[in-house]
Amino acid sequence: MLALPRSGPVLFVCLLFVGIIALSWPLPSPIFVRRQLEMGSLTESFTIHINGKPVAPVAPNTDSVVQAQLGSEPATFTLKDGRLMSGDWILGRNLTEDRSMLPKKISWFKEGTEPATRLHAVTAFEEGGEHKLKFGGGCLIAEEDEILVDPFGGEEALSALQLQFRK
Numbered sequence: 001m002l003a004l005p006r007s008g009p010v011l012f013v014c015l016l017f018v019g020i021i022a023l024s025w026p027l028p029s030p031i032f033v034r035r036q037l038e039m040g041s042l043t044e045s046f047t048i049h050i051n052g053k054p055v056a057p058v059a060p061n062t063d064s065v066v067q068a069q070l071g072s073e074p075a076t077f078t079l080k081d082g083r084l085m086s087g088d089w090i091l092g093r094n095l096t097e098d099r100s101m102l103p104k105k106i107s108w109f110k111e112g113t114e115p116a117t118r119l120h121a122v123t124a125f126e127e128g129g130e131h132k133l134k135f136g137g138g139c140l141i142a143e144e145d146e147i148l149v150d151p152f153g154g155e156e157a158l159s160a161l162q163l164q165f166r167k
Contacts (some may be wrong), residue, residue, distance in 0.1 A: 018136075036136065038123040044098035045129040046163045047074035048133070050142040058089050064110040068147040074164075083095030084133070085111070093135040093149050103141060103148035131163045 003124040048055040056071025068091055084091045090109045095118045098105050107118035120136025133140060138149035 001135075008099065015044045024143040029167065040079070040121065040123055042124055042131070044165045045078050046131075046165045047076055047078045048140070048163060049074070050140055053142070053145070055091070055147060057086060059133050062108070064113045066114050068094070068106045068108055070142050070145040070147065079122060079124055082123065083119070084122045088112075089107075092116075092122065092127050093138070094118060095120060101151065103150055104136075106135065106137065106140065106147040106149055111158045131165075133163070 051068060052053075053070040054072070055077075056069050056073055056075030057075035058066060066133070077091065078085050088111045090111055091106060092109055093106055094115070098148055109119065123134045124131050126132075135149045136151075138151040141148050141150045
């Protein structure tokens with residue numbers, strides 16, 4: 001039988017305990033790392049393109065809330081404190097939307113109106129040298145030129161979105 005010095009069993013138990021703790025310590029996931037790098041503001045103005053088509057500006061003389069659409073003319077945006085602005089309008093996702101698992105509407109809200117105060121925050125993050133946007137955790141998608149948010153933020157949605165910065 002192998003003879004251990006008197007401190008051997010105590011040292012073995014301590015090393016075993018440290019090993020178990022070290023192996024069970026959670027490593028940062030890619031989602032956690034991405035969230036650390038999310039920004040609520042960008043310094044430059046930009047346009048948003050989904051599947052190569054730009055997000056269109058709001059038509060003149062519209063109501064205080066209107067569904068966002070893709071079009072031929074791009075709207076120019078700024079991102080400041082979680083608000084995606086284009087002139088007097090905010091592009092956003094309503095906090096009081098339905099709670100289904102379906103994609104959620106993205107709408108234009110007139111700044112200064114009551115519905116514009118109830119919006120999910122918009123954040124930007126950099127991935128692969130490109131900036132991407134998240135609307136309340138989801139990514140922008142387009143279906144029949146209507147702009148929606150995929151609440152699960154699939155990779156297809158991320159790859160279809162492009163921000164083009166204005167100089």
